[in-house]
Amino acid sequence: MKPSISCAIVGAGMTGLMAARELQSHGIKVIVIDKGRSVGGRMATRWIEIEGNEKGFFDHGAQFFTVRDPWFQSFVDEWISAGLVREWARGFAQGDDLPHHDGHPRYCGTAGMNAIARHLATGLDVRVNTKVESLTRQAEQWSLALESGAAIQADALLLTPPVPQSLALLNAGDCSLPDGARHALERITYDSCFAVMAVLDAPARLPEPGALQLQQEPIAWIADNHRKGISPDAFTVTIHAGPDFTREHWEADHETVARKLLHAAGEWVRAPVKSWQVHRWRYSQPRLTHPEPCLFVNDAAPLIFAGDAFGAPRVEGAALSGLAAAAALLKRV
Template sequence: MNPDVIIIGAGLAGWSANRELEKHGLRTAVVEKSRGLGGRMATRRLNDGRADHGAQFFTARSQSMKQTAKEWEAAGYIRNWSNGFIQLESLDQKQHFQGDGHPRYVGRAGMAPLMKNLWKGKTIEKETKITAVMPGEEGWQLRTDTDQMKTRAVLLTAPVPQSLEMLQNVPGERRWEEDLSSVRYDPCLSVMIEYEGESPLKEPGGIQTKDPRIQFVGCNYQKGISDSCVLTVHAEGDWSREHWDDSGEAFAEELCRIAGPLLDRKKVRKLHPKRWRYAKPVHMYPDRSRSYDSPYPLAFAGDAFGEGKVEGAVLSGKDAAGKIISLLQ
């Protein structure tokens, strides 16, 4: 039996949408192009260590997200890392913690394990890339390299450029192309640093900087997800764009050099580079989601809508699901 809604993307927006749709009795299918779940809610094992190399933490400002965080915390999925981080104007400054009272939540074993817990019990078509979304006689047809799927409605949660690419062959007026054309993302080059001995960072192990090259440095041991010291360094968007075509080895070495004032270079054991092409929405769609009723029900959601970030992705998925429900009635 064909599902009522196919959700493209098994990240937080997809999870939030799926939960809402199933609450209303709709049959859903979830398709994910990657081997893992969660998109930038990503964690990697590194020898005896572990590192979150995408999203480092999340906050809960809205009442809806506070309730969701409370549920996750009660289930043992997340914990409060800290109520603020070290703030540095430059990397050679002395480290001083600055709290603001707002919890920074993390997955107890990392962000990817959080996503596995959230999706537990749901069958997801992983390693399945949608090559085209096309209107059929009675609904949408989704094509992969090897198969086709049919559904009454589609909810796209991938980065907007990737979602638009799937719809490029829809005939007639494609209003979404103009509506979403202003959405822009910064890339992010990242390096995970296996570090010998104790962390070089002061408690709580997170640094936000105003350096034009590096935006965040986090210690996964102090965060509580790693048995050894593994640091994650995220570059700023402009720097990442400038060095995007560098080899992984080259930009990892350069980020480690830039972060030098925070480190003892002799204790750096190994570097692991990571690229995120659509890391941070810098020009977002103002509403929490965008939906269309023609040719068939269609909606876009993700962290490029509304509030953005992790919280925005959760709220966006729920909002998009509500619009799909209305269109299917």
Template sequence: MQNAVTKVAVVGSGISGAVCAAILARNGVSVTLFDSARGPGGRMSQRRELSEDGKELLFDHGAPYFTVTNPDVLSVVGEWESRGLVAEWKLNFGSFDCSSNKFVNIEQQERQSKKYVGVPGMNSICKALCHEPGVESKFNVGIGKFEWIEKENLWSLMGVDGQNLGHFMGVVASDKNIVSPRFTQITGQSPPLDLSLSPEFVKLHNIPVYPCFALMLAFSDPLSSIPVKGFSVINSKVLSWAYCDSSKPGRSSESERWVLHSTMEYAKDIVAQTGLQKPSKETLSKVGDEMLQEFLSTGFGIPQPFFKKAHRWGSAFPAASIAKEEKCLWDKNKRLAICGDFCISPNVEGAILSGLAAASKLKGMLCSL
């Protein structure tokens, strides 16, 4: 265990965990990043789908873009922009009122906050950060247990399959469910972190979250009757947001691809009926039909898409911010940090800020050892 003093485990490869891992690695800390998913991204995920004729279709089905106001985050994003990982999405957006079937606002691009997107996909940022020198990324690895070894003053991590994943001087987790009963409801297993190890993390116990359904659509021809490339939807019980994913910088324009997001209320109602387990094909097909019908009813003469698939985003938006001042949860004695959008604000900027804060805590602690 001699080399454990420089080792930190980061659990979760969403933007918060990825930012934290990259910052630590740049400061000489050896980082092993774990994620149960096939690849990085979290809310910055991109999905690869195939149409019936075998055509590849890529969709940013989570966060469509992000804005930045914090100087520290602006500095980070500026570096990403110089590396070609992000670009500004310079198109007009608006708000559509379903009760009048009219746009009530079309905001010109020059009057808007800058909208940043990952290039060539939203997950490009996390992909790059997870492969920084000093970061070893392990995907398809779910964490089953965090164990504190008092004698060695180290953490031991175990996989959901019981595999020993190693010993670490510090741990960062960007999953709000690590101590939550929600973890048990979804997986049937006990939460990975026993709250008695860090009682001050009780804030994490049951953070309320709002779900969302995303519908991915592909059309043979551009939807030229829609005057904007992204719009919020008001006075709809089903849709909250629609955007032309293929209009973003660096995307293929072979087909026109749109992503629709449901309202929280609609998603909560579906989840209440079907439960937290992975939704069935029948449920997703029904959701897809209802969301598409709402889109078609906007009166723009939208044709039937040649591809349609719905996806449930189970923990889309945390309904609470548990560490606005501290920006992350921190157990100094055990060198354990919890970061994520649920700490500050439910958006990409909040997640980045929380990841930066967690890296700062661990970096300062490890450098003093």
């Protein structure tokens, strides 16, 4: 390994950003590449323009996060002190209008979940709107071929997209993997999820604190972004479909999906819908995960897979996976 190495990170979600900060703080030259318009990946916040130049805001990916690990808690405490994160609730009603408090804080971004990612990206070399099309390994270097026709070279490569997408990038560059690693990676699967974002004419009538964790079909979750504090000028709700409904309707058009989900959510939302948008999360949350927090392919040019499908799922799992990936690479340097 060279004294000062470079690492390319594909994905500026929680995993990629946590890894990037950790590596950069240890003197590694890091470049983070993401095909999205903004950083954050599934920690996504979107706005819809409504009349009078006002905007309705939605968290349409991750809604909140929990903390079990003391290391992750230390980051979260900093974000709380910086005013970036707040405790939202200690549990949500599950369809019976009764609070289900289990004592564990659920945290959210005070200005939306995406703001946490934007904060983490500060001071990093992050290229958004930059899609990687294929990956090749030449001797001790990785080469990332971009959609623009340009290429990026790096000594080490960290892949944080959902695993089927990472494998597709390696396949596109005819890049081989050891059989054991490929087998472990091909076992990982994800659920899909439709998110319907609806602008309402009146406040939604969800129980305190303005969210319902139904975990049913066709609706898994409904949240009132106005009461959450991220959509001050408009009444907006985010509706997440369950995995079965999403799978069964994956080929349906937006109109059909929205009509069915808005109808099913109507009994809880109880307010007229002015407008809506649908987002399709093909890889929403992992169904089958890898037991270790990252997978290191030891080679002259190191390759690491990480993300919420490694170790533990969700936002916390992604953060810990990013930190584990950085530690694994630093151990090699």
